[in-house]
Amino acid sequence: MRITCPHCGERGNEEFAYLGDATVRRPDDAGAARPGAPEFERWMDYVYLRDNPAGRHRELWQHVHGCRAWLVVTRDISTHAIFSVEDARAAALARPSLVARDAAS
Amino acid sequence: MRYSIFSVLREAFNGQRGWRPAWREPDPKPAYDVVIVGGGGHGLATAYYLAKVHGLRNIAVVERGYLGSGNVGRNTTIVRSNYLLPGNTPFYEWSLKLWEGLEQDLNYNAMVSQRGVLNLCHTDSQRDAYARRGNAMRLCGVDAELLDREQVRALVPILDFDHARFPIKGGLLQRRGGTVRHDAVAWGYARAADQRGVDIIQNCEVTGIRIEGGRIIGVETTRGFIGAKKVGLACAGRTSQVAAMAGLRLPIESHVLQAFVSEGVKPLLHHVVTFGAGHFYVSQSDKGGLVFGGDIDGYNSYAQRGNLPTIEDVMEEGFALIPSLGRLRVLRHWGGIMDMSMDGSPIIDRTPVEGLYLNCGWCYGGFKATPASGWCFAHTIARDEPHPLNAAYRLDRFATGALIDEKGSGAQPNLH
Numbered sequence: 001m002r003i004t005c006p007h008c009g010e011r012g013n014e015e016f017a018y019l020g021d022a023t024v025r026r027p028d029d030a031g032a033a034r035p036g037a038p039e040f041e042r043w044m045d046y047v048y049l050r051d052n053p054a055g056r057h058r059e060l061w062q063h064v065h066g067c068r069a070w071l072v073v074t075r076d077i078s079t080h081a082i083f084s085v086e087d088a089r090a091a092a093l094a095r096p097s098l099v100a101r102d103a104a105s
Numbered sequence: 106m107r108y109s110i111f112s113v114l115r116e117a118f119n120g121q122r123g124w125r126p127a128w129r130e131p132d133p134k135p136a137y138d139v140v141i142v143g144g145g146g147h148g149l150a151t152a153y154y155l156a157k158v159h160g161l162r163n164i165a166v167v168e169r170g171y172l173g174s175g176n177v178g179r180n181t182t183i184v185r186s187n188y189l190l191p192g193n194t195p196f197y198e199w200s201l202k203l204w205e206g207l208e209q210d211l212n213y214n215a216m217v218s219q220r221g222v223l224n225l226c227h228t229d230s231q232r233d234a235y236a237r238r239g240n241a242m243r244l245c246g247v248d249a250e251l252l253d254r255e256q257v258r259a260l261v262p263i264l265d266f267d268h269a270r271f272p273i274k275g276g277l278l279q280r281r282g283g284t285v286r287h288d289a290v291a292w293g294y295a296r297a298a299d300q301r302g303v304d305i306i307q308n309c310e311v312t313g314i315r316i317e318g319g320r321i322i323g324v325e326t327t328r329g330f331i332g333a334k335k336v337g338l339a340c341a342g343r344t345s346q347v348a349a350m351a352g353l354r355l356p357i358e359s360h361v362l363q364a365f366v367s368e369g370v371k372p373l374l375h376h377v378v379t380f381g382a383g384h385f386y387v388s389q390s391d392k393g394g395l396v397f398g399g400d401i402d403g404y405n406s407y408a409q410r411g412n413l414p415t416i417e418d419v420m421e422e423g424f425a426l427i428p429s430l431g432r433l434r435v436l437r438h439w440g441g442i443m444d445m446s447m448d449g450s451p452i453i454d455r456t457p458v459e460g461l462y463l464n465c466g467w468c469y470g471g472f473k474a475t476p477a478s479g480w481c482f483a484h485t486i487a488r489d490e491p492h493p494l495n496a497a498y499r500l501d502r503f504a505t506g507a508l509i510d511e512k513g514s515g516a517q518p519n520l521h
């Protein structure tokens with residue numbers, strides 16, 4: 001498996017560290033939340049629950065032995081084929097905030 | 106047919122023509138009392154104990170491939186009960202006790218070999234941690250011995266004791282630990298369950314779970330709908346997928362672990378030995394090959410194969426521990442897909458869907474758990490409540506905070 005870093009080019013996966021699912025969102029809300037409350041469910045979702053699909057997966061990797069940038073890699077988990085690699089910061093800034101998302105839905 | 110010295114002798118004089126298949130190949134019936142999804146070690150053991158301990162007669166195990174095609178036939182065969190935390194220690198010790206009587210119980214040679222599991226330590230702080238673990242084990246009635254360097258040398262002379270970075274300072278030995286022939290575990294449970302009337306249905310993939318009014322009514326499969334009053338999931342690396350059919354989202358990621366076998370050599374290593382400075386474990390099979398493995402690759406995968414950096418890492422750790430490994434060739438290597446849970450511990454529990462039960466999250470340590478997992482899961486399904494031994498393996502522990510994190514690495518599955 002080789003990952004093409006947008007800054008450094010194509011490298012072996014041993015240069016990268018894996019964090020996990022890039023679609024889960026750290027809740028914006030601070031403060032305590034009781035089980036059942038929407039904030040609590042958001043934290044549960046973020047910390048513990050995963051879709052774990054057997055196909056396309058957006059995931060966070062860091063180029064630790066290269067430029068150290070955080071990246072969002074879109075990969076087929078069943079074949080290890082990589083579809084795209086983006087800069088994580090740009091991808092994160094492009095998302096609406098969770099509160100705004102919940103308010104809109 | 107009962108297997109014994111007499112059946113072996115009789116067939117020796119009979120040209121080996123009298124052996125019968127070890128289990129039937131039935132077509133699925135329209136409905137069962139209990140359907141177990143997944144014909145790995147855990148699913149087969151569950152069906153066996155449901156029939157034997159709880160007296161249920163109308164049970165099926167449905168398996169998408171052939172028996173033993175999953176992790177039960179891919180693991181490095183190590184069994185042990187050297188756990189530290191409450192919730193784990195009594196459960197794994199019960200499993201080891203079941204292993205000790207398994208072959209007589211099943212009338213099947215599973216080559217249970219209590220050759221001892223030796224965890225090496227390479228620093229003073231690691232020795233302290235092993236002393237603590239050994240004490241915790243002994244408080245639960247589990248055997249554990251702390252060995253110094255010379256005691257380790259007497260047992261396993263081929264190790265590199267004076268490695269410049271990772272000298273061996275001693276080890277924690279569990280003599281009752283060892284290895285069990287993994288395929289034979291699947292076959293032995295399958296045969297014994299079949300003899301008690303369990304239908305084992307291979308090449309039958311569950312593709313949907315039918316629920317009516319919050320209650321399970323059966324499973325859709327590639328061989329048609331099968332009705333069921335209760336359904337138990339024991340599908341190892343694929344649990345997230347199958348549970349999603351019932352609308353569940355689980356605290357699990359699927360990861361790949363690789364394993365390796367060298368060419369066969371004369372007896373060299375009599376124990377299971379683990380390297381404490383990294384993650385490497387090795388034993389010698391009865392055929393003579395060294396069976397070994399290390400860390401998971403570390404990224405989500407359903408591919409049943411890993412990548413070269415992990416292979417290189419495992420080999421380097423092996424050389425650091427046993428320099429003479431460098432003269433051997435690796436014959437085969439493969440990968441298996443495991444449910445890595447968020448705290449590194451398993452789940453055996455009921456679910457919010459009435460009649461649906463969950464057995465998952467075994468990470469890379471579920472082979473040793475096979476008998477106790479089947480035993481506890483059968484209890485949970487038959488009685489509709491957990492046995493005290495699996496009472497801590499709840500699905501809601503992630504919400505309540507009652508996690509069982511042996512390694513203390515947090516909700517990061519690739520670090521457990």
Ligand SMILES: Cc1cc2nc3c(=O)[nH]c(=O)nc-3n(C[C@H](O)[C@H](O)[C@H](O)COP(=O)(O)OP(=O)(O)OC[C@H]3O[C@@H](n4cnc5c(N)ncnc54)[C@H](O)[C@@H]3O)c2cc1C
Pocket residue numbers: 142143144145146147148167168169170171173174175176177178179180181182183184309310311312339340341342343347362363364398439440441442443467468469470471472473474
């Ligand atoms: C390389 C490797 C080394 C390991 N080493 C050890 C070790 O030394 N010691 C130890 O204790 N543990 C070890 N493990 C872990 C252990 O093998 C697993 O935790 C354990 O085998 C999982 O339980 P099982 O036997 O029921 O799984 P499996 O044998 O994987 O059974 C699950 C079954 O479910 C079936 N299934 C999946 N989806 C469906 C569906 N939709 N419908 C029907 N059937 C389905 C699969 O085909 C599979 O046969 C290792 C694992 C690996 C991969």
Ligand SMILES: [Zn+2]
Pocket residue numbers: 005006007008009063066067068069
């Ligand atoms: Zn880079």
